[in-house]
Amino acid sequence: MAGCPIKNYYNPYGEFPEIACPTASCSGPPGDRACFALWEKYAMRPNIRRHCLQVAKIATALAQKARALGFDVCPATVRASALLHDIAKTYCIRYGGSHAQLGAAWALSETHNYEIARGVLLHVLWPWAVPDGPEICSLPFFIIYADKRVRHDAIVNLDERFSDLLTRYGKNEMSRQSIKASLEQGKTIENALSSQLGWKLHEDTFDSGRLVVRT
Numbered sequence: 001m002a003g004c005p006i007k008n009y010y011n012p013y014g015e016f017p018e019i020a021c022p023t024a025s026c027s028g029p030p031g032d033r034a035c036f037a038l039w040e041k042y043a044m045r046p047n048i049r050r051h052c053l054q055v056a057k058i059a060t061a062l063a064q065k066a067r068a069l070g071f072d073v074c075p076a077t078v079r080a081s082a083l084l085h086d087i088a089k090t091y092c093i094r095y096g097g098s099h100a101q102l103g104a105a106w107a108l109s110e111t112h113n114y115e116i117a118r119g120v121l122l123h124v125l126w127p128w129a130v131p132d133g134p135e136i137c138s139l140p141f142f143i144i145y146a147d148k149r150v151r152h153d154a155i156v157n158l159d160e161r162f163s164d165l166l167t168r169y170g171k172n173e174m175s176r177q178s179i180k181a182s183l184e185q186g187k188t189i190e191n192a193l194s195s196q197l198g199w200k201l202h203e204d205t206f207d208s209g210r211l212v213v214r215t
Contacts, residue, residue, distance in 0.1 A: 028074075028076075028077070028113070029074065029076045029077040029079075029111070029113060029116065030111055030113075031076070032079075032083065034080075035080055035083040035084055036083075038084060038087060039083075039087070042087050042088065042091065042106065043090055044086070044087065044089070044090050045089075045090045045093075047152065047153065048086050048089050048090060050152075050153035051086065051150055051152060051153050052082065052085065052086055053083070053153075054154070054155055055082045055083075055085060055143070055146045055147050055149075055150050056079050056083045056146075057146075057155075058082075058146035058149055058150070058155065058206045059078050059079065059082040059142040059143055059145075059146035060075055060078060060079045060082065061206060062078075062142045062145070062146065062193065062197070063078035063079070063139075065197050065199070066137040066142075066196075066197060069196075069197065069198075071134065071137040071138075071196075073137060073138070073139070073142075074115075074139075077113065077116060077139060078119070078139050078143070080111065080113070081115065081116040081117075081120060081139060081143055082119070082142075082143055082146060082147075084103065084107050084111075084116060084120055085103065085119060085120050085143055085147060086099060086103065087103045087106055087107060087120065088100075088102040088103035088106055089103070100120060100121055100122070100123060101121065103120045103121075104117045104118070104120040104121035105117075107120045115139055118140060119139050119142075119143040120143075122140045122143070122144065123140075123143045123147050124144075124147075124182075125144075125182055125185065126140065126141070126144055126189070130189055131192065132195070133192075134196060136189065136193055136196055137193070137196050137197070141189055141192075141193065142193075144186070144189060145186065145189050145190060145193060148161055148162075148182075148186040148189075149161065151164050155205060155206050155207055157202060158183060158186045158190060158202070159183075161186075162179060162180075162182070162183040162186070165179050165182075166179050166180075190202055
């Protein structure tokens with residue numbers, strides 16, 4: 001997808017109440033233990049838990065870098081949203097439905113935090129034009145991108161991640177086109193984030209607790 005000028009950028013979820021994060025401590029969002037308790041409550045499968053931990057590692061690193069550069073980002077809120085982004089995955093595997101929509105409802109009910117719920121709701125696909133300016137450095141895009149970099153519980157590049165998705169879910173032309181469109185959006189987000197953060201994200205493995213360039 002092509003980026004859109006900032007002046008034309010519109011996010012319909014922007015009217016939701018904001019949860020203040022005035023200091024670096026970000027004391028409002030639930031911490032890891034609280035999120036893990038919700039994993040237990042909603043019977044999240046162990047493999048999904050491992051996936052969420054890896055997504056949280058990447059999303060948190062991005063948020064911390066953005067905050068250090070002066071962006072209005074709360075890393076603790078980003079981390080909580082990443083840990084909870086697949087909270088409804090186990091239920092939907094068993095019974096059907098959208099794990100993003102149901103998970104967002106559960107996240108909002110449990111945390112009362114619209115930003116966390118927004119990240120859960122939108123982590124599969126951003127349904128509007130991707131901004132190519134500073135707005136890219138916000139919670140939904142950190143979660144979307146981090147999720148696209150984790151195959152099961154392994155951190156991979158976007159091409160590896162989507163090759164796996166094509167193999168598992170590309171059963172017909174419609175599904176293949178949908179997966180390819182999601183890959184293109186992931187690359188658009190990756191490029192926009194790289195530009196704003198000053199990182200070549202496609203070269204980073206995130207596997208040492210910090211950004212590490214592939215050798």
